[in-house]
Structures are given as structure tokens and as C-alpha cells.
Amino acid sequence: MRIWLIAAASSLALLTQPAVSQTYPSKPIHMLVPYAPGGVTDIAARIVGAKLTEAWGQQVVVENRPGGNGFIGMSAGAKGAPDGYTLTMATIGDVSINPVLFKEMPYNMERDFTSVGLVSDIPLVLAANSETPYKSVADVIAAAKAQPGRISVGSPGSGTINQIVIEWIGLETGTKFQHIPFKGGAPSAAAVAGGTIPLGVLASSSVAPHVKSGKIRVLAVTGAKPSKFNPQWPTLQSQGVKEVDASQWTLLLAPKGTPKAIVEKINTELVKILNMPDVKERFAAGGAETSPSTPAELDARMKTATAAFGNIVKRANIKPN
């Protein structure tokens, strides 16, 4: 029944396309954020929202629906009317980790959402307390191999991309780490800086102040390419940890069945906004790079990530909830 409705709606949408995209938007747009105000995702939504409001003369209202690992906001986004007036600012965790980590999901990416575009990318780093003997990735691997499972590595929480990276490094190098989750980026970074734990996989923005004060040493970035913020940091891949390529991204979604013309109109505007110098600067201030993309590029990226993470979760024997 539902599929028929969607089919009918989308064929109707196809017929009326030019008219729809010309009049869109004719009323305020709701941008749902599945996280609390003040966080990375919320800030991204507020920056983009303010610029969309400027461009279209229609208010873009940022609505925070935090809770339940992002489930509450994502479910609300999935159930929104497919007319372009409900958008969701999501993260890699919502689209590529939770689906492989939870047995029961209140939403399904394929069935409920259509991609609008990537928004930003935050590089992650493997960082060590400066007083530890870890000077390079090789040191860490050697220590872990000597004592598998006895080297503690901190992350901002269970089920985060950071935890996935910790397991991934272990799998690629044939060893294992003791994962110590904290509640958020700043507390985990402070724990590494204070010496509570020797190592952490953290957002580069969380470690930046401690790197400056000399308490934390960055050993590598976890992406395949060096970070724009500090091109001197080597990548994990260049340090012999093959395959690992992960970062924390933010992206914009619309409910499935949103007319293609509207999705394209939003994407065009989004790309324009993300290329503005002042927007780039704002994101950089929060430790993120803007990363404009087409909807198709985002689809491809989500697919690759979900497949890779599903594989890691299985091999590292992380029990899904």
C-alpha cells in the first residue's frame, strides 16, 4: 500500500516537476537535527540553515530532536512529508554505523531517505599522551602485539566511528586494543591529555588545544588523505595500517519520494553555500572541512562505508544491540 502511494506520489511529482521546483520553497522549511544544540551537527545545521534562509527568503527552522542514538530525530525525519519542507542533518553514525550495529532499527536508509548532499568532514586522529613512549604508529602496533588487549585506547563513546576505527586498526594489523569509551569528545581528549589513558582515536578538533599545549602528540590521521588542517600529520595508511580510511561526516537527507527537482534545487544551493569563503571559515573554526557533493556521490560514499563497517563489526565481534 505504502509503496503504491509513494509510486503514485512520485509519478505525480514527475508530472508537476517544473512547477514544483519553481515555487519551492513557499513556506518555512524544517531542518531536523537528531542531536542536542551546540554539537557539531547542530552547528552545521545552523550555519547552513541561516544561509538557506538568506538565499530563499524562507525561514529554515533548525529543530533539535536529540536522544536514542539519533533514532528519535532520524525517525521524525523519515516520517516527514516528501515535499522538501522536512530535511534532516545526519551523521555517519546515523546512516552507516547504527544500521550495522542495531538489530532493530526504527528507520531504513534505503526505504526512508533520499540523499541531498554531503555537508562537512571532520578528520579523526590517533593521538598519544606526550609522556608515553609512543612516538609513531609502529610503536603502538608493536606494543599492542606484545600485549594484545592490554593497550587502552579512548573514544568519545560506544558505537561511534572512533570505536570502529580502533577495531579496524586492530583487525588490519592482527592485534587487539582495550577500547575505553567516554562521554563525548572533550572528556576523552582531556583523559588522554591528563594521562588517564595513553591513547585515543579522537576528532582533530578535540585534540587541537592539547596538541598546542604540548600534552598530546598526534601519531596519524585516520583518513586516506592528509588533513587540510595539518598536512604534516601522516595517514595511517602511509604508516602501514592498510585499508583504514574513516572520518566523521555530516550530511543532509530528505524523506524518500521528495521530487528530484526539489532535491536538486536544494543540492545546488547547498553546494553554493559550502563553497562560500565565510562558510568554509565557520566550519574550519569548528574543526570541520566543508565537503560539497552531488546526491549520487553521497549515496556511493554511504554504501562503501556501511559495507566496510558491517564487515568490521562482524570480524571484531562487536555485539549488535
Added chain:
Amino acid sequence: MQTLDNLLFGLEVALTLQNIAYCFIGCLLGTLVGVLPGIGPVATVAMLLPFTFNLGPAPALIMLAGIYYGAQYGGSTTAILVNIPGESSAVVTTLDGHQMARKGRAGPALGIAAIGSFVAGCIATLVVAFFAPPLAEVAIKFGPPEYFSLMVFGLIAAVVLARGSVIKAIAMVCVGILLGLVGTDVNSGVIRYAFNLPELMDGIGFVALAMAFFGITDVVANLEETDQGDVYKERLGSVLPTLQDIRTCFWSIMRGTSLGSLLGILPGGGALLASFAAYMVEKKIAKPPRNFGEGDIRGVAAPESANNAGAQTSFIPMLTLGIPSNPTMALMIGALMIQGIQPGPQVMTERPELFWGLVASMWVGNLMLLVLNLPLIGVWVRLLAVPYRLLFPAIFVFCCIGVYTVDNKVFDIYVLAALTGVAYVLLKLDCEPAPLILGFILGPMMEEQMRRAMMINFGDITVFVRHPVSALFLAAAAILMLLIALPSLRAKREVALQE
């Protein structure tokens, strides 16, 4: 001397016309949203966030900080007048503050809260100015074992909070811990007691719990008493605290301030523990006659000073480590990030105008709040003259709005309703809610820190006594437990001897 120069420099920043204006706007807005039990500072700051994009970092932070401590002030107003703690730190204020209001001493209670907060604010500002860098160092060295032992101490001390039976207080702490365990376990990611409801995956909301156990249950209890008009015995009474009141409270304010300044620097619930700790200390060492729980003015002065001092010093971990003590501060960090400022140890040297401007503006803001609040007390007190049949529906509605606006979830209102049922039963059983609230907040933190300490040390339990600070807290907890147990032991022995 360096510090004095810096403070003067900060005053120069804070006393520009623009910054005074933003400080005033922040304090006023904060007081208003604090007084309305519905709307919390988080919602207010979130709404104002886009507006701060175009301000400089200093005015933005000064305004947001004004909202934060303005709301602390306002929150104690509702705690005293209608027994609704808007923030966790105001829970203790309800104990004696609301009893005072019922006895026609709402004015002195509000007055001493304002004066105590002002004094505490001034002293804590100096603490921040002089000791921020070394204190940040302390906060960063406070590891999982230390936190665990501090929480153990706090929970045992929670028993002292209760007026009546010790056994019931212990039981309430345990119920509180159990309620606090609902949701996702930080250490394993396992979801507990959530019945597959995504709404419960992050646990039960504090605001819903506090409003259920204090605000609404209080209304229900009041309505039960047959003649409804009599809730506030002498409605207006005196408006300001007398000199005698202030003299009685002087040392309570000082003790509260020092406890608050110390505990406030611990990012994990330190500022909150402060008000509880201050109350417990007063209950044990204040000069007799002591009638805590029945409207002792020192039971308002000490926790209010502690909570304001703690609110002030919690800016140390926020600015130097980027660790927020509560959701409002998390938003302020967000606002700073948008401005391109990374909270960190360098903030003081790289952005001196921001750091010292904020420190100085705290003092200016506290002065503004005092000037703003003292004349307002008369207005608030007159609110009690509103017939109760009109007042209680308003309390109901505001509680519901407040619970909803935390996360924009209707579900939380159902939680409020369900918890009110539980709270009512517990009230009938003569069980007091304050220990439950403390268990609810500290219990999960204690578990999280304990398991983290064990994971890092691979199951070696001696870590809790090997760390000196942790061992100290555990020893203090053991002594406290003896102190609690002794009177009842002695009583039993006397009974035995008589036989």
C-alpha cells in the same frame, strides 16, 4: 600583581557600553527564563545562538554566561516559592526555602538567596582570576578512581540529607540509582531497562524527575489538605532579610562559597554536588538552634552560595579543557567554536580579552542580578497572594511546558505523569525525594567511573586505594558511615541495657 592588572584589563573590556548592554540582556533574560519554571536556559541559549554569530566572541560569551547564571538566580526563586527546582542544583534550596515560604518568610528566603549568591559570585570570580591555571591542572588529573570515590562519598552523604529515617533514606538513594541506570550504558553501549523505546535510550530526563517529585507531587499534596487556602500561612510577611538573618547566615555563606568554588572545578557534576555538600555541612556544624528541613534560613544561604560559586568556577574546566558541566555550558562551547575559538589551556594567553572580559563580566553580572532581584522580591512574594486554586493549574501547565521544551519530546510528559504516580506513593510512605534525586544523578556517574577505572587497570580493584585522593575520599566516606550508624547503634545499646 599580574592578576590584578589582568582583572583591570578585564574590567575595561566588560565595562564598554556594548558589553554592559549584552551582560544586562543576558542577566535579565536568564532571570526571566529561570523564574518561569517552563522554559530553561538551554532552550533560550539555543534560540539565541544564531544571533551570536555576528557578535564578537567576548560579547557573545558575556551574554550567554549572563543567561546561565541569571537562570541560576531565577531557578532558586521558583524553588522557594512553589517548590519547583528548575535545575538540579536548586533541589536543595526547596528543602528549607519552600518551608520558609510556607511560614510567610518567602521574602527573607529570596533575599538571602540573592545576597548569598552575590557574595559567593564575587569571591568565586576572584578564585577564577587567581587560580584558573593551577585548578585546570587539578581537574585534568582527576581520573576515574578519584571520581568514583567522590561519588561514593556523595551518596553516603546523601543519607544525611533526609529528615527522617536513615533506612528509608538509604532505600531512596537505591531507588534513585536504579532510575538513573535506565538508558544506554556508557561503557558497553548496552541499552538497559528501555523496553525498546528509543525515547528511553538516553535515560529518564532529570527535569521530568525533579518536577514530578517536587513540583507536581507538592501540588497534589497541597490539594489533599481540606482547606486549600491555607498553603501559605502568612502570605506576605516581611520582604527583606533582617540584619539578624544576615548575621546568622554569614558563616554559612562563607562555607557554602568555599565548597562551591572547590567542587565547581570538577567537570563531572561538581557544581551540583556543591549545593548538596554545603547543605549537609550546615546540617552538621551550624550553631544550634538548628531546625533544618523546617525553614532554617541557613539551609537556603549555604546551598545557594555554593551553587553560585560552583556555577562560576565551572567556567574553569569549560574554558581551559572544553568540558561542559551541563547542557547550557555545552551550548556556550558551541557558540565559541562558531566564533573560531577552541576552548583550551591557551584561551587565557591567546584570547586575554575574552577570558578576562568574561571573568570581569561575571562580577558585573552578579552586581546587576542583585540590583535586579532585590526590588523584584516584593513582586515574587505577592505572587503567593494569588489564590491557590489559580496558582496550581499554572504550576501544572508550566511544569508540562518545561518538561517538553528540554528535548521537544511529548514522551517526557508521559514520563512526568508516571513518575508523579511513583512520587505520590513514596510521599504517602513518608520517603523523602532529595536522597532519591542525588542517587539518580550520582549513581550512574559512579558506575561509569568505577567500570572505566577497572577497565583501564584490567580489573585491579586496589586502584581505588592506591590513588591517594581516591583513598582519602573513601576513608572520609567510611567515617561518615560510622557517624550515621553510631547514634542508632548507641540507641540500641541503651535499649538493651534498660532491659
